[in-house]
Amino acid sequence: MSNTQTEPSALTVARATDADWTEIFAADARAFLMTNPLSEAEQADLRAKVADDDVVLVRDPDGVADHPLVGVSMYYRMTMTVPGGGPQSAAGLSWVSVAATHRRRGILRTMITELFDQWEAEKQVFAILTATEATIYERFGFGPACFAQNVAVDLTAARMRQRADRTPASVNYATDEDVARLVPDLHARWTATRPGALTRPTAWWGQILADRQSRRPAHHSGLHYLIHADGYASYRIDQSVEPPRAAIEEVVAITEQAHTDLWRVLVGLDLTPRATALIAVDDPLPAKLTNHRAVAVTGIEDRMWLRILDVPRALGARRYSGDLDAVIEVVDDFRGHGGVFDMTVRHGGAIVAPSSAKPTVRLDISVLSSMFLGSVPARTFAAADRLWTDGPDTLDALDQAFATGVAPFAGTFF
Numbered sequence: 001m002s003n004t005q006t007e008p009s010a011l012t013v014a015r016a017t018d019a020d021w022t023e024i025f026a027a028d029a030r031a032f033l034m035t036n037p038l039s040e041a042e043q044a045d046l047r048a049k050v051a052d053d054d055v056v057l058v059r060d061p062d063g064v065a066d067h068p069l070v071g072v073s074m075y076y077r078m079t080m081t082v083p084g085g086g087p088q089s090a091a092g093l094s095w096v097s098v099a100a101t102h103r104r105r106g107i108l109r110t111m112i113t114e115l116f117d118q119w120e121a122e123k124q125v126f127a128i129l130t131a132t133e134a135t136i137y138e139r140f141g142f143g144p145a146c147f148a149q150n151v152a153v154d155l156t157a158a159r160m161r162q163r164a165d166r167t168p169a170s171v172n173y174a175t176d177e178d179v180a181r182l183v184p185d186l187h188a189r190w191t192a193t194r195p196g197a198l199t200r201p202t203a204w205w206g207q208i209l210a211d212r213q214s215r216r217p218a219h220h221s222g223l224h225y226l227i228h229a230d231g232y233a234s235y236r237i238d239q240s241v242e243p244p245r246a247a248i249e250e251v252v253a254i255t256e257q258a259h260t261d262l263w264r265v266l267v268g269l270d271l272t273p274r275a276t277a278l279i280a281v282d283d284p285l286p287a288k289l290t291n292h293r294a295v296a297v298t299g300i301e302d303r304m305w306l307r308i309l310d311v312p313r314a315l316g317a318r319r320y321s322g323d324l325d326a327v328i329e330v331v332d333d334f335r336g337h338g339g340v341f342d343m344t345v346r347h348g349g350a351i352v353a354p355s356s357a358k359p360t361v362r363l364d365i366s367v368l369s370s371m372f373l374g375s376v377p378a379r380t381f382a383a384a385d386r387l388w389t390d391g392p393d394t395l396d397a398l399d400q401a402f403a404t405g406v407a408p409f410a411g412t413f414f
């Protein structure tokens with residue numbers, strides 16, 4: 001994967017070296033419309049998270065400027081929880097940008113092809129990303145696989161229901177030292193409880209805990225942390241509105257009790273009539289309040305996209321909620337790694353192998369990737385004519401098998 005010539009444009013594709021980073025930061029600042037380029041501390045944060053060999057660069061030898069950098073893509077080596085199956089490695093595509101002078105000439109496709117070559121050589125099973133636009137990545141086999149809901153909580157109306165048989169466990173504000181000591185471990189414990197949850201390596205925590213002024217939204221305070229034995233919450237005070245509101249960044253609860261206890265403190269914040277938060281689509285907060293209308297859903301976002309790179313290994317990695325006997329035809333126009341597979345599920349485990357039998361299910365790899373973590377049921381894609389089955393019984397069995405007890409939630413945007 002050293003310097004190669006791409007035909008017919010003669011653009012060069014290479015991996016990053018130390019000398020490239022000033023240009024990388026300038027190119028990404030332009031592409032992502034940053035008003036301020038990343039500070040030196042933020043540049044160091046990013047470089048701690050990615051190896052130079054995992055950064056693909058495209059240059060134009062024929063530019064007016066000397067070999068201008070016209071394309072950047074990189075990926076993080078991440079870990080994602082699959083339903084019932086624990087953590088799995090995933091290649092986290094990020095910071096993808098093409099110079100405005102060179103768009104729609106196939107540079108994104110060139111960079112993604114280069115990365116797929118690498119991931120397949122490394123025998124990676126999953127690629128993931130967070131997307132700026134919803135219409136770019138399906139052609140490469142990605143499907144939206146984790147959704148989350150934006151909520152506005154009316155703190156003047158929100159009261160937790162009291163349960164006489166429960167004594168609230170203690171929740172405290174934490175010092176910076178407590179946060180550094182306790183929060184990464186609490187987050188790691190939480191990732192085991194949710195499909196789609198992304199583990200944060202040590203290098204990621206440095207940036208999160210630093211809570212640099214330059215990374216805060218305008219007119220927002222630093223993070224306040226609330227700590228519980230089985231979870232934590234963090235929020236800022238958003239002074240861009242009058243009266244100020246609480247912008248809740250995270251409520252990470254390993255147990256239902258921790259969720260209740262943390263939210264009891266959050267809905268009790270005085271002097272701010274409103275809080276905003278991004279929560280899982282099955283978050284039980286409204287049901288825990290005396291007035292469920294205090295929580296208004298203001299939007300649903302796709303937070304993480306998934307791409308299955310190896311169908312048998314991916315399907316074999318998770319647990320299932322019902323028996324299944326299906327012959328699945330997967331279409332993979334981008335990489336040609338689809339095919340027909342026998343899929344048998346018993347006692348929650350799947351055996352998946354190439355097959356020459358007549359398919360009973362047909363779907364695109366992007367649809368299978370969207371279904372994989374349990375966020376979109378098969379019947380939704382069948383209704384949209386994007387999944388075919390040989391009859392309603394197969395569709396029901398597919399739906400039952402892929403269903404998960406809890407909705408997937410990635411928890412980390414990258």
Ligand SMILES: CC(=O)SCCNC(=O)CCNC(=O)[C@H](O)C(C)(C)COP(=O)(O)OP(=O)(O)OC[C@H]1O[C@@H](n2cnc3c(N)ncnc32)[C@H](O)[C@@H]1OP(=O)(O)O
Pocket residue numbers: 031032093094095096097098099102103104105106107108109110129130131132133135136139
């Ligand atoms: C994972 C992440 O990092 S998400 C961040 C993505 N980056 C950004 O949004 C930064 C600003 N935008 C850009 O830098 C560029 O416009 C990019 C990266 C989105 C696209 O780069 P380009 O080199 O222009 O894309 P390229 O020409 O390779 O197009 C590949 C395919 O995607 C399609 N495509 C490209 N951009 C878009 C778009 N914004 N919306 C819909 N389709 C798109 C093209 O039509 C093409 O389709 P085809 O090959 O099936 O005919």
